[in-house]
Amino acid sequence: MMGEGPLPKITVIIAQKNHHTKLFQADTPEKNVPPGTVVDTSIVNGRHHNFYMCAHNGIIGTSRPVHYHVLVDEIGFGVDDLQQLVLSLSYVYQRSNSAISIVAPIAYAHHAAAQLSQFIKFEDYASDASSGEGVVPPVPELPLLNTDVQNSMFFC
Template identity: 35%
Template structure:
């Protein structure tokens, strides 16, 4: 899902599918509670970059050629006004050691919970710090990073996994590994 699809409202298709799956689960187990969910789109497929204006001014005054890293904005920088609509924000969650930092753009598709903006940013930032392989903040939230690694591992192990599988056919996992952790 890219920015154009989110703008067209395609994020709502995913929301409807997730709502359907949750409803089926609740019905199957006889549960009456309907959880509230916030749907957020994440993408980095854009050409937007931000620079620290104080560093840029210093570079122009001194006529020096600073490396791109020194011009980067600091981790934790949020851009949520002026160039974005009310349901979008850019967020730099990590420090770049080489080159220019590329912020992630988050689009709030639906907020049933009613988060305050600062609370939502705090959650996103904490999710970027949960990657088990590093102590540093990661460029994307852990659930997205781990899902990408798992998909890569699955395709490496079984390249034709998704080609032969029918859309409605459930994926069968061998009973010996169902309850064992899968390290990625």
């Protein structure tokens, strides 16, 4: 039914996990910041909508915030509303009863990619492409989903 009415508005956010920024409490630097800590001033780029969030409670000295970059915001979230949404999405991960470091949709994407790697060995594609032969091995047939879950959302 796409195209029959107004197109939905979207918001695109990039989450950067691997960086060298750590957050500490000013009065006790050996402790982690509390879960849900957001830094959206001072150390972020003032011209772009971005923020650091440490959504989870980690072992002492090990918590690393995630750097979120808002690329497109057609919906028009307020700054606080968007940060609250990101924090809420850190609590809805099925395999944990507390907040995780990154939002649940990204964690699920990591699991899906790991499961796909069980069926496709990407190293084979990289070695054939670099050999210059131009022959790409066929992609193996993926297993079919059970009919009970074909048209529904499910988590692995």
